Amino acid sequence: MVFKVNQVAKRTSSKRVLDVLEAIIQNPPAATAIQLSNSLDIPLPTVYRQLEMLAEEKFIAISPSGNHVAGSRLRSLMLNSLNHEPQISLRRVVLEKLSNDLDETVSLSVPAGESLVYFDRFESHWPLQNNVKVGDRLPLNCSASGKLYLSTFERKDALETFKRIKTDRKASNLITTQKEFSAELDKIRERGHAFDNEEWFDGMIGASVPIFNNNGTLCSCLSTHSLTSRKKMSELEAKMPILQAAAKTLGDILLRDE
Numbered sequence: 001m002v003f004k005v006n007q008v009a010k011r012t013s014s015k016r017v018l019d020v021l022e023a024i025i026q027n028p029p030a031a032t033a034i035q036l037s038n039s040l041d042i043p044l045p046t047v048y049r050q051l052e053m054l055a056e057e058k059f060i061a062i063s064p065s066g067n068h069v070a071g072s073r074l075r076s077l078m079l080n081s082l083n084h085e086p087q088i089s090l091r092r093v094v095l096e097k098l099s100n101d102l103d104e105t106v107s108l109s110v111p112a113g114e115s116l117v118y119f120d121r122f123e124s125h126w127p128l129q130n131n132v133k134v135g136d137r138l139p140l141n142c143s144a145s146g147k148l149y150l151s152t153f154e155r156k157d158a159l160e161t162f163k164r165i166k167t168d169r170k171a172s173n174l175i176t177t178q179k180e181f182s183a184e185l186d187k188i189r190e191r192g193h194a195f196d197n198e199e200w201f202d203g204m205i206g207a208s209v210p211i212f213n214n215n216g217t218l219c220s221c222l223s224t225h226s227l228t229s230r231k232k233m234s235e236l237e238a239k240m241p242i243l244q245a246a247a248k249t250l251g252d253i254l255l256r257d258e
Helices: 002-026 033-040 044-056 072-082 088-102 144-150 155-164 178-191 233-238 240-254
Strands: 060-062 068-070 106-112 115-122 194-197 204-212 218-227
Touching: 002 033, 002 044, 002 068, 033 044, 044 060, 088 106, 088 115, 088 218, 088 240, 106 144, 115 144, 144 155, 144 178, 144 194, 144 204, 144 218, 155 178, 194 233, 204 233, 204 240, 218 240, 233 240
Parallel strands: none
Antiparallel strands: 060 068, 106 115, 106 218, 194 204, 204 218
16 A cells, blocks of 8 residues: 555656656746745745756756746757657658748758757758757857747847857858847838848848747748849748748647647
């Protein structure tokens, strides 16, 4: 009987840890110890112990704004899991069709703390490509996806991140002041997608649309890019409905249960 009681206690304790972790990932701003205790009906001292353990094991971390967020160990697990998801074949089919429709390379990137990481792409037939590989981090200040991601931050946090970015690259249209970057974030929020107008590389333009999870938080960015010798920005803008439709389909696939 004692054995059974101990087994139940262990299962209950493990489930509580998972519940706390899930609550943090689902809504970081609401993941204070007191709020977690109230919403999950877990004693406050227990929540503090679990948060301490999760932080020590790098499953959670503290963001610059003071919220609990996914830590480096959990982010690594999440990124690795994307390459083994049950719906990976469907995802690749959508990316291939989109690449053919746009006649350009298309890419998916996911947030990883204050970074954005490429996790999948489908190459077009064009010989000259942006030399960014799966697993690489995207610049948040000049790539379309990076700017789109920062547009979801609180403005103060977005500008603090922008200020910390150091780059030796000086593309023709690189945004260099916080005032200009804040205005750019306003435009992105208003239209719901982002463009890179030769801000990352001279001679290259790009576009990115968001994919949201079930609670409305950005979970991925779907993007494409082209050389200005092949497309004008107006031509890329005209393709946005195709990109947005693909993002909706990919969102349904990424969030689908097995």
